[in-house]
């Protein structure tokens with residue numbers, strides 16, 4: 654593949670990690686941030702301390718605060734801002750982009766109010782003549798591990814096989830391996846909804862529950878994610894792939910995960926607003942819980958774990974009582990409910 658110019662929009666931990674992968678692969682990675690101080694730090698010290706500590710990045714990863722400069726002549730645009738900022742940033746891109754580009758995103762969530770997936774927002778905001786089919790980059794990938802080039806396997810999903818293969822070639826190397834997938838709905842819902850379960854798994858840890866409880870929430874969490882996703886048109890098999898069970902394992906079992914850490918703090922009795930202000934990074938599971946809860950209700954889909962997390966986050970429910978309620982609800986067959 655000849656050298657590509659890629660604008661990475663969002664210079665948080667994941668945007669920076671992906672910019673380094675792109676740079677490692679011999680391409681030009683331009684990191685766009687709306688924070689001029691951060692741009693200055695990346696360009697002069699080659700660190701991004703608020704998100705990735707003291708780690709130094711390659712000097713040729715250049716940061717931009719001017720979006721039109723960052724997008725000038727690029728082959729592709731990779732959105733990695735939090736879900737709540739996707740529509741606003743996509744509108745800005747639409748205002749300045751003047752040629753057709755590959756449009757990729759690596760964010761994980763559902764839009765508040767509309768419950769839309771990120772690719773749906775991007776399709777709405779960037780006209781088809783200016784973009785490829787949307788390509789979703791998702792899977793088990795803690796930014797801090799990718800940033801130190803630890804082995805990572807993830808998925809690039811698109812309705813267009815060629816566009817997914819473009820991202821496979823763009824991002825793959827000897828530590829980062831990409832699999833293509835044609836199930837955009839499955840891959841996006843898996844990435845968004847696993848954050849809810851990660852909050853729950855962290856909460857169980859914070860409350861002192863053991864490995865059995867954690868395996869249970871991951872497994873039954875996957876069942877309810879699958880149930881909602883299939884109702885939206887996903888292939889159930891996607892959920893046993895990298896973006897499904899893979900990402901649930903990585904976020905549902907690890908203190909690297911901000912969602913897991915938020916849940917752990919909730920389990921230890923901290924208040925949500927304190928957890929959010931202390932994290933300094935996005936905890937997507939909080940807003941996704943609300944969107945998924947509303948969406949599931951509107952489709953009449955049972956998501957008991959999501960409901961517990963929703964009641965704890967938004968109705969100040971007592972965590973232990975909420976767990977007791979879900980444990981003692983009407984009996985179910987696993988076969989009936991596995992998908």
Ligand SMILES: NC(=O)C1=CN([C@@H]2O[C@H](COP(=O)(O)OP(=O)(O)OC[C@H]3O[C@@H](n4cnc5c(N)ncnc54)[C@H](OP(=O)(O)O)[C@@H]3O)[C@@H](O)[C@H]2O)C=CC1
Pocket residue numbers: 663664665666667668686687688704733734735736738741742759760761762794795796797933934935937
């Ligand atoms: N970190 C990870 O390991 C992974 C994260 N993801 C997903 O990637 C997405 C981004 O996550 P991550 O990088 O971790 O998040 P961070 O919180 O680390 O960074 C997000 C970045 O986007 C910036 N930002 C926020 N709002 C806007 C806006 N309106 N316009 C421009 N920039 C904005 C933030 O700036 P500021 O902080 O100043 O608001 C920050 O620089 C999320 O959806 C997450 O789920 C996916 C896989 C792995």
Ligand SMILES: O=C(CO)COP(=O)(O)O
Pocket residue numbers: 761792793794795796848851900903904909910911912913935936937
């Ligand atoms: O999605 C992630 C890893 O695949 C990152 O999860 P957190 O946002 O919980 O850190």
